[in-house]
Amino acid sequence: MKRANIASTQKQHFDIIVIGCGVTGAAIAKDASLRGMKVLVVEKNDIAAGTSSRSSKLIHGGLRYLETYQFGLVAESVREREMALRHAPHLTRLQPFLYMFYDDAPDKKWLLNMGLTFYDFVSGNWNKRRHKMLSKSQVLARQPQFRSEGLNGAALFYDVSTDDSRITIDTMRTACENGAQLINHCEVTGLTFSDNKCDGIKVIDKLTKHEAQFKAHYIINASGPWSDNILGFERSKSKVLRPTKGVHIVLRKSDFPLHSAVFTRSPDDGRVVWPIPSMQDDRVFIGTTDTTYQGDLDNVCPDQSDIQYLLNVANHLMPKAKLGPQHVIGSWAGLRPLIAPKDDLNNSKTPREHQIMVSESGLFSIVGGKLTSHRVMAKQMLDYIIKYDRCQYLSPSVNIYRYDKVILSGAGVTLEDGKNYCANKIISELNALGVPRELSELWTSRYGKNAHLVADEYLKSQSNQKRLSMRGLTVAEVIYSISNEAAASLADLMVRRTSEFFWDKSGGLLEIEAIATEMQGLLNWSDEEKARQIEEYRALVTAHRPSMVRESKTKTERPEMDPVC
Incomplete structure (x- = not known):
C-alpha cells in the first residue's frame, strides 16, 4: 500500500x-x-x-446498549464481533469480562443474566462461550485485589480486544x-x-x-x-x-494487576467504565469518559479532571493500589461522532x-x-x-x-480453505530465518502473515537490524511502514503503525532523534523538516503525559526504560 x-x-x-x-x-x-x-x-x-485510533480497542457486542433497549444494535454488534475473529485473527483476541455486582450498583442479576443469554444466543457460538454467574468468593479467587466490601459477585462473559489502528x-x-x-x-x-x-x-x-x-x-x-x-x-x-470526548489512561500491570477486563461503574457518577488488559501484556488501560466536546476537533487531549475521574475508578475497584497521577504512563483522547439527538439526552444515553x-x-x-x-x-x-x-x-x-x-491483509488464510490462522507457525518461520524470537512475536502480533515482509527488510543488511527503541522498533520496521503502509510522519509511525505512543512510558521520545534520522533519510526530509516533525510529535506526547514533562524538568538521570514486550 x-x-x-x-x-x-x-x-x-x-x-x-x-x-x-x-x-x-x-x-x-x-x-x-x-x-x-x-x-x-x-x-x-x-x-x-x-x-479509529482512540477507541477502547474493543470489538464488542455493546452489552450496555441493552440498558437503552437497543436490541438490534446489540445483535448486529455481536455478529460483527464473531466475524472479526474470523477476518482478522492476527489482530483480535478473545477477552474475558467480569460484570461486577456491588450493593451500590443499579444492576439486577436476574435481568443481566437474561441479557447475557441473549448476548450468547445471537453470537452463534453460545455452546463455546456461554456466560457464567460467579459468586463473591469466585470473583475474589480470580482477582483478590478487588474491593470485597459490598461485592455480590459478577457475571463472566466474553468480547474481543483489538488494535483499532x-x-x-x-x-x-x-x-x-x-x-x-x-x-x-x-x-x-x-x-x-x-x-x-x-x-x-x-x-x-x-x-x-x-x-x-x-x-x-x-x-x-x-x-x-x-x-x-x-x-x-x-x-x-x-x-x-454532537461529538463527545472519550479519554483513556494507561497503567503498568504491575501497579494495577488486572487479569480480566471489567465492566464496572464510576464512583463519581455511576457511568460504565472499562479497565482492560491491553494486548501488550505489561499494560492495562481504563476508559472511557463521555463528555460533550465543543473545542478544536484537531486537538483533543485529556485534562486533569479526565485523568482523576479514571484513577478514581481504578482505586474504587482496587483500593490497595493507591494510584495517583504519577502512575499514569500514558493516555489518549478521541471523539465519538454521535448524531445530535432530537431530545435532550445525556451523552451516555445518546x-x-x-x-x-x-x-x-x-x-x-x-x-x-x-x-x-x-x-x-x-x-x-x-x-x-x-x-x-x-x-x-x-x-x-x-x-x-x-x-x-475476503479476510484482511495479514491474516494469511482464506475462509474457504478451512485452515485456522496460527501465530505460532509464523513466529517459528521467522525464527528459522534468523529473526530473534521477541521480534518475531512482536511483528506477528502487529502484522500477522505480513511480518514476513518486515523480516525481508530485517535480513537485507546488518544496519536494518538496528534497534531504535526499547519496545522493539527496528530500522527494518521503519522501512516497512513507509514503503508498505504509507507512513509519512513521525506520528504516523509512532502512533498508528507501531503504537509506541500509547504503551511506551516516554511515548518513544527518548529515542525520537534516532528514529527521526532514519525517516529523514527514507523520506528526504530537510533538517528543518526533521526538527519540525520532532517538535510536533514531542508536543503530542507532552499533551498526553503531563506527569512525564514535570518529571523531566526535575530529574537529570535517564528516565526508566521499558523492556521489549
Missing part, C-alpha cells in the same frame, strides 16, 4: 471518492473495490488518525490490494459541482502544499467527527453531530447507531456508528448508492457483495 501520486490521480475519474480514512472509510473502500468500483480515499491526516490500516491495505487508491495527508478544501450535482473535491496536499481536484460519480463523506465540516462546504453551519444522508446535490454522508459495525456501515452505504444510481453512472456489471468472504 503506497500513497497515490496526486498528479497522475488527478487525471483519472473515479466511481467513488471517500473522504476520510478511519475504519468506516477504509471499509467502504474495501467493499467498493471488491465490487469492482474505481475508488479513491482522501484523508486529511493519516489512516486511523482520528477516532492496525485493523483500520489492514482494512485499507486490503482495499488497495484490490485496486483502491489512497492519498493520506491530503485535506479537502471544497467540493465541485456540475449541473448542481456534487462531482468532485478540491484538495491541498499537506506534504507538498500543491492544490488539486479529483472527480468521481459519487462523493462519500466518511470523515467521522469532521462530517459537519465537509457538509459545511455545501450548506454553512451544518450541525448534524444512541450509537449510524445514519446515511444524501444532500440535494448528491453528496453522501455516513455519520455515527462505532468500530464494531464498520462492515455493516460500508455495505449499507454502497447498497444505497447502487440503488440510487440505477445504472446511470456505475456499471451494470458491478460485482456482487464479497466483503464478508
Whole structure:
C-alpha cells in the first residue's frame, strides 16, 4: 500500500471518492473495490488518525446498549464481533469480562443474566462461550485485589480486544490490494459541482502544499467527527453531530494487576467504565469518559479532571493500589461522532447507531456508528448508492457483495480453505530465518502473515537490524511502514503503525532523534523538516503525559526504560 501520486490521480475519474480514512472509510473502500468500483480515499491526516485510533480497542457486542433497549444494535454488534475473529485473527483476541455486582450498583442479576443469554444466543457460538454467574468468593479467587466490601459477585462473559489502528490500516491495505487508491495527508478544501450535482473535491496536499481536484460519480463523506465540516462546504453551519470526548489512561500491570477486563461503574457518577488488559501484556488501560466536546476537533487531549475521574475508578475497584497521577504512563483522547439527538439526552444515553444522508446535490454522508459495525456501515452505504444510481453512472456489471468472504491483509488464510490462522507457525518461520524470537512475536502480533515482509527488510543488511527503541522498533520496521503502509510522519509511525505512543512510558521520545534520522533519510526530509516533525510529535506526547514533562524538568538521570514486550 503506497500513497497515490496526486498528479497522475488527478487525471483519472473515479466511481467513488471517500473522504476520510478511519475504519468506516477504509471499509467502504474495501467493499467498493471488491465490487469492482474505481475508488479513491482522501484523508486529511493519516489512516486511523482520528477516532479509529482512540477507541477502547474493543470489538464488542455493546452489552450496555441493552440498558437503552437497543436490541438490534446489540445483535448486529455481536455478529460483527464473531466475524472479526474470523477476518482478522492476527489482530483480535478473545477477552474475558467480569460484570461486577456491588450493593451500590443499579444492576439486577436476574435481568443481566437474561441479557447475557441473549448476548450468547445471537453470537452463534453460545455452546463455546456461554456466560457464567460467579459468586463473591469466585470473583475474589480470580482477582483478590478487588474491593470485597459490598461485592455480590459478577457475571463472566466474553468480547474481543483489538488494535483499532492496525485493523483500520489492514482494512485499507486490503482495499488497495484490490485496486483502491489512497492519498493520506491530503485535506479537502471544497467540493465541485456540475449541473448542481456534487462531482468532485478540491484538495491541498499537506506534504507538498500543491492544490488539486479529483472527480468521481459519487462523493462519500466518511470523515467521522469532521462530517459537519465537509457538509459545511455545501450548506454553512451544518450541525448534524454532537461529538463527545472519550479519554483513556494507561497503567503498568504491575501497579494495577488486572487479569480480566471489567465492566464496572464510576464512583463519581455511576457511568460504565472499562479497565482492560491491553494486548501488550505489561499494560492495562481504563476508559472511557463521555463528555460533550465543543473545542478544536484537531486537538483533543485529556485534562486533569479526565485523568482523576479514571484513577478514581481504578482505586474504587482496587483500593490497595493507591494510584495517583504519577502512575499514569500514558493516555489518549478521541471523539465519538454521535448524531445530535432530537431530545435532550445525556451523552451516555445518546444512541450509537449510524445514519446515511444524501444532500440535494448528491453528496453522501455516513455519520455515527462505532468500530464494531464498520462492515455493516460500508455495505449499507454502497447498497444505497447502487440503488440510487440505477445504472446511470456505475456499471451494470458491478460485482456482487464479497466483503464478508475476503479476510484482511495479514491474516494469511482464506475462509474457504478451512485452515485456522496460527501465530505460532509464523513466529517459528521467522525464527528459522534468523529473526530473534521477541521480534518475531512482536511483528506477528502487529502484522500477522505480513511480518514476513518486515523480516525481508530485517535480513537485507546488518544496519536494518538496528534497534531504535526499547519496545522493539527496528530500522527494518521503519522501512516497512513507509514503503508498505504509507507512513509519512513521525506520528504516523509512532502512533498508528507501531503504537509506541500509547504503551511506551516516554511515548518513544527518548529515542525520537534516532528514529527521526532514519525517516529523514527514507523520506528526504530537510533538517528543518526533521526538527519540525520532532517538535510536533514531542508536543503530542507532552499533551498526553503531563506527569512525564514535570518529571523531566526535575530529574537529570535517564528516565526508566521499558523492556521489549
